[in-house]
Amino acid sequence: MATAKKLPSGSWRCLVYSHTERIFDTKSGTWKDKRIYESFTSDDPSRRGKADAERQAAEFQQDRDTNVSRKRQKTETFC
Numbered sequence: 001m002a003t004a005k006k007l008p009s010g011s012w013r014c015l016v017y018s019h020t021e022r023i024f025d026t027k028s029g030t031w032k033d034k035r036i037y038e039s040f041t042s043d044d045p046s047r048r049g050k051a052d053a054e055r056q057a058a059e060f061q062q063d064r065d066t067n068v069s070r071k072r073q074k075t076e077t078f079c
Helices: 047-078
Strands: 012-025 030-042
Touching: 012 047, 030 047
Parallel strands: none
Antiparallel strands: 012 030
């Protein structure tokens, strides 16, 4: 589970892994994987704000995991 971190502004931010994108690096001429994260913030500086940001992140992660497993099931039935 993702943990929220306090920003200098007093807000809380929680980063959750979303997916990976393949990027072509022109300097080295190779393909690289770039990890993409979703960010969830709460303006409330109290512990309630931290819990809110973590709750939003957990909901996103649960929805993402559910969608990934559904896609996996669909591809397995077609193979």
